Amino acid sequence: MFFLKKLLSSLFLPPGFFILAFLLISFFERKKKLTYYFSMTCALCLYLLSIEPVKDALFTPLENKFPVPGKVEGDALVVLGGGSYKTGILKEDSMKRLLTALTLHKKTGLPIILSGGAGSLPDAEVMKSILLDLGVDKRNIITEVQSRDTKENAMYVKKVCQERNYKKIILITSAYHMPRAVLLFEREGISVLPYPTDFKRDLRYNLYSLLPKMSVLSDSVKALREYLALLFLKLPIQLL
DSSP: OOHHHHHHHHHTTHHHHHHHHHHHHHHHTTTHHHEEEEEHHHHHHHHEEEEEEHHHHHOOOOOOHHHHOOOSSSSEEEEEOBBBBSSSBOOHHHHHEEEEEEEEHHHHHOOEEEEEOSSSSSSHHHHHHHHTTTTOOOOGGGEOOOOSHHHHHHHHHHHHHHTTTTOOEEEEEEEEGGHHHHHHHHHHHOOEEEEEOOOOOOOOOOOOGSSOOOOHHHHOOOOOOOOHHHHHHOOOOOOO
């Protein structure tokens, strides 16, 4: 009964509902070859992107690029914002990055540069508020609120480092985002020690791992976006 309940919820909630819809379209329109193959392809792609083994396979090359360093040496910790809600609550990626920075700050005493979030409520300001509530001295917190993307993170953090004579930073961001972040920071001439966090891979599977889930689909899209962004970084015109 437990498995049946999980199976039914997977079928009647997105993305399972849409997978089922594509399969039904392909069945009723099977005489129309173009519609049939298009619907079957959509159903298959949506299903694969929504299950954990495929999601993990997408993240593996990204998350294996930089291991967590055993020794942390540098002049400052740099945290890249990963989004926040209008309510002032950090999104999951941002919170995990911030907690990693807090842990490293407690161990090393290094200042924390919070980068990101141009707008009415920048990520950096939300993160600063949380750090202050957790007892971090405001003199150890530096906010950069002009950047709108990773490229601008690197540009504006460079200015902060030049002003304070920081030679090497410990870069903290999600593991899947680290390859692109390191590339952009090094292009700005910044010496970086990557400290990945927020790993998305589970690598523990059972029967339920093959049921489509919306959270898994969302993570798969994050991985695909990183591959697309890395591709565009190699083109003369950078779109992402």
